[in-house]
Amino acid sequence: MIFKNNQVDLGQLPEAESVVFHPLPITYRNILLISSGVFFVLLLIGIVSLFLLVPAELPVAMEWALIAWFILSAIAIGRILIAFPYKGYAVRERDIIYKKGWLWRSVTTVPFNRVQHCDIKQGLLERQFGLSSLNVYTAGGQNSDLTIPGLDYQMAEKYKAYILKTISSDEEE
Amino acid sequence: MRRNDPVDLFTPQRQSIAAILIILVKFGRNMIRQFWPILIVLFLNRKGSREIAIGIAAGLFGLISLFGSIISYFKYYFYIRNGELNVRRGVFRKVSLNVPFERIQSIDFEQNLIHQLFGVVAVKIDTAGSKSSELEIDAVSKDVAYALRAYILKEKAAIKGTSGEVEAEPDLSEEKELVLSLGPADLLKIGISQNHFRTGIIILGIFMGFAQDLGDALGFDVFDKIGEEVGQMLQAGLLFIFIFIPVFIFISFLVTLVRTVFKYFDLKFWKTRNGFKLVSGLFTRMEKSMQKEKVQIIGWSNNPIKRIFGIYRLRIYQAASVDVVGNKSMIIPGAYLPQVKETISSVVPGSVGADYEQHGIDPVSRFRFIWFFGLLPLLILSGVAWYLGQNSWYLAWAYLPVSIWMGHQYYVKRGFQLHPEYFISLGGIFGRTHKMIEIFKVQAVKVSQGWFETRRDLATIHIYTAAGEISVPYLPLEKARQLQNYLLYKAESTNRHWI
Known part of the structure; x- marks a missing residue:
């Protein structure tokens, strides 16, 4: 045991890692792919039209720009595909956990009794696919706020209701 | 009423x-x-x-x-x-x-x-x-x-x-106990021991903004003119280092001294019945008050010069929105250790002199430090200098031993102290920094791993409070997770008010 000094047995503490994480729906991955794809297609159109409109003789620069475009888009798409399975969330009795990251991993936990309020947001694409993101806010500012993206809208509503209920029952105690 | x-x-x-x-x-x-x-x-x-x-x-x-x-x-x-x-x-x-x-x-x-x-x-x-x-x-x-x-x-x-x-009842009575007040001698000590490097950067920043505006107004690029001058000085390489830098440091020093006097003139710091009160300033008098229960983080730090004088910079953070959290904290730029202890124990009685477990960070951290803050910048700098045909670039490598020493200091001093109720993060390179929280006030915990940390089974713990974040890097993953579980357990098993 690492912390000898504690009055609680650490082995008995609930472990944030051993919980089963729910993966995010695959539809959300597709949304990420679509929005990334749209961005890179627009970028490609931009690059090509720039070189068509500017009558300078820059075929070499054009080639380099296209190579850079290809590498960047491959990295972006590849990153989404590889990193997506690492995203996941779990809701426990007293807190909510979100994990993410392939090269840079993180697991963030926010106890319900420290939550100020929570809401649900839907982007344009998310609405098309019936998805939404659940935002959990704490006091004092954004850095300890938690966002779980790509949740099924009905699920997000349920979680929100659950969290709000927990907060208000905490306050009654 | x-x-x-x-x-x-x-x-x-x-x-x-x-x-x-x-x-x-x-x-x-x-x-x-x-x-x-x-x-x-x-x-x-x-x-x-x-x-x-x-x-x-x-x-x-x-x-x-x-x-x-x-x-x-x-x-x-x-x-x-x-x-x-x-x-x-x-x-x-x-x-x-x-x-x-x-x-x-x-x-x-x-x-x-x-x-x-x-x-x-x-x-x-x-x-x-x-x-x-x-x-x-x-x-x-x-x-x-x-x-x-x-x-x-x-x-x-x-x-x-x-x-x-x-x-607790709010403070209506004016009953208060002076913890410390700063006289002229204290101000001088503080002025000398402030972070002159930071002032230097601020001066540089103001100067850049000034030059930009002036250039716009007068219709020529001030930076070009300076660039020409500096370029000529750079030809003389060492001249630049031996004249410009000392002058710059001297100006920074004077500016810090004046700023210190303006800001902290006749500073008085009181304990009130359930909080603190701080008054300071020469031309602009500021009065801040804070309730003890709103205190989230207490930080105290020194540097080599402050250590000679035996003073610490004490900072008390209270819950506030991110954009004003800096303004809402109380800064006492020079306090002796007993005064620091008095302040801490009036917020969290029992925390001073309690039994803390000491935990360090993984030794590999020092090599990472030397790489990022020593070797890598030196390599880039040398490469650029070599490319530009500067032949005095190797002088910069005198910095390498310094960065090795700094890396070692970083490794030795970084870490945390744990008590069942309190957490203190430790750090510092030239001096020492401490940041203390009461564990039940934790608002969120994050365990993160960069790719390097993942390979080595290390992790960084980030502890969020209503007044900001405290983090400790390069901890063994297992330790970081246990710490996370413990902090969460303490926060979730209480219904004490925390902000």
């Missing part, structure tokens, strides 16, 4: 008449800040006939702002109604603000020279959480200001009381 109160806060009232002057000065200062390049240009290319036009324009401008200040003074009312602080203001666009007492986080006072002359104060009210988080009343008499604060704090406590939360 109202009977005992000689000051009537309930009928709409204007600010003190001195507010006209204060608004005018504020307005003028803003105008100068906005338009000073134009002013400089006007002054530089003056010609006979123009001078009159400028004079007339300036006079007209002055009249308009005076008129504007007077009107905005007469259109500004504040009063208390239905448990809310109300402000009505605006000349063309009417604004009416109501701030419920429970949203008010803190009420601070400030006095610049004009305030001091007229015996009035500016009241700054922070309402955490909302976007425009500060409400300011430019000038009211001291009586009104104190009555306002006393009334709001009292009502706030009553609101909390009825909702079942246990909260």
Whole structure:
């Protein structure tokens, strides 16, 4: 045991890692792919039209720009595909956990009794696919706020209701 | 309550008449800040006939702002109604603000020279959480200001009381105990031991902004001119290092000293019955107060010079929205260890002298430090210098042993101390830094791993409070997870009020 000094047995503490994480729906991955794809297609159109409109003789620069475009888009798409399975969330009795990251991993936990309020947001694409993101806010500012993206809208509503209920029952105690 | 109160806060009232002057000065200062390049240009290319036009324009401008200040003074009312602080203001666009007492986080006072002359104060009210988080009343008499604060704090406590939360009585009595005050000798010590490097950067920043504006105003690029000069100096390489840098350090030093005196002149720090009170400043007197239970983080740190004097920089953070958390913290730039301890133990009794477990970080951290802050910059610098044909680049490598020493210091000093109820993060390279929290106040915990940490089974723990984040890197993953589980357990198993 690492912390000898504690009055609680650490082995008995609930472990944030051993919980089963729910993966995010695959539809959300597709949304990420679509929005990334749209961005890179627009970028490609931009690059090509720039070189068509500017009558300078820059075929070499054009080639380099296209190579850079290809590498960047491959990295972006590849990153989404590889990193997506690492995203996941779990809701426990007293807190909510979100994990993410392939090269840079993180697991963030926010106890319900420290939550100020929570809401649900839907982007344009998310609405098309019936998805939404659940935002959990704490006091004092954004850095300890938690966002779980790509949740099924009905699920997000349920979680929100659950969290709000927990907060208000905490306050009654 | 109202009977005992000689000051009537309930009928709409204007600010003190001195507010006209204060608004005018504020307005003028803003105008100068906005338009000073134009002013400089006007002054530089003056010609006979123009001078009159400028004079007339300036006079007209002055009249308009005076008129504007007077009107905005007469259109500004504040009063208390239905448990809310109300402000009505605006000349063309009417604004009416109501701030419920429970949203008010803190009420601070400030006095610049004009305030001091007229015996009035500016009241700054922070309402955490909302976007425009500060409400300011430019000038009211001291009586009104104190009555306002006393009334709001009292009502706030009553609101909390009825909702079942246990909260200490607010501080209405002026009973207080001086923890420390800074005299001239202390100010000198503090001025000498401040972070001159940071001042240097600020000066550089201000200078860059200044040069940019000046260049825009005069129509040539100031940086080009300086670049030419510096370029010639760089040819002489060492001349640059041996003349420019000492001069720069000397200027930074003087500026820090002056800033220290301006900011911390006659600083007094009191313990009140359930909080702290801090007053300081030469031309602008600031008065801040803080309730103990709102304290989230207490930090104390030193550096080699501070260590010689035996002083610490003490900083107390309270819960606040991110953009004002810096303003809402109390800074005591020079406190002796007993005073630091007295302050800490008055917030968290029992934490001083308690039994802490000491935990360090993984030794590999020192190599990472040397790589990122030593080798890598040196390699890039040498590469660039070599490419540019500078032949004195190898002199920079004298920095390598320094970075090795710094990396070692980083590894030795970084870590944390754990007590069942308290957590202290440790750090520092030249000096030592400590940041302490009460564990039950934790708002969120994150365990993160960069790719390097993942490979080595290490992790960084980030502990979030309502006043910011504390993190400790390069911990064994297993330890970071246990710490995470413990911190969460302590936060989740309490229903004590934490902000």
